[in-house]
Amino acid sequence: MAERYSSFTPGGTGWFLQRVTAAFLVVVLAFHFFLLHFVNHAYEVSFMGTQARMENIGYFLTMVLFLVTAAFHGVNGVYNALVNQGLEGTQKKVVLAVLTIAGVGLVAQGTYVALTMSGMI
Structure with a gap:
């Protein structure tokens, strides 16, 4: 029988955070679709409606947390999928660096847009 392999250590921090972020994303995505x-x-x-929603601090914080959580979940998932496919050594480090930079850039740009839409900057 084939042996199951996962780059996640069962019960480890990465494994735990992937599941917690997935649960959070399901709830917030349902809220997003409903609203x-x-x-x-x-x-x-509309643009004006989005600005009005973003001025509500609860909505603003939920959307920023949604952004951070989705970015982490996506980057962590892609990285671990590549590791599961056999990525190792220097390539593994380069991919981790590129994904981390892309994730941080995405969160920075998204936060900037959220702050602008909320009128905070």
Whole structure:
């Protein structure tokens, strides 16, 4: 029988954070879809409406946390998928660095947009 391999150590920090972020993303994504597709239909979403929602500190913090969580979950998942496929050595370090820089850049740009939309800057 084939042996199961995972770069995640069961019960380890990476394994735990991947599952916690997945659970959080499911809940916040459901909130997002409910609010922006059922309460406000897609054709009703406007720039001014987005600014108004982002001015609410609870909504703002939820969206920024959504961004950070999604970026971590995505980068961590892609990295571990590549490690599971046999990535190792220098290539593993380079991929980790590139993914980390991309994730930090995404969070920085998204946070900047959120701050701008909320009127904080």
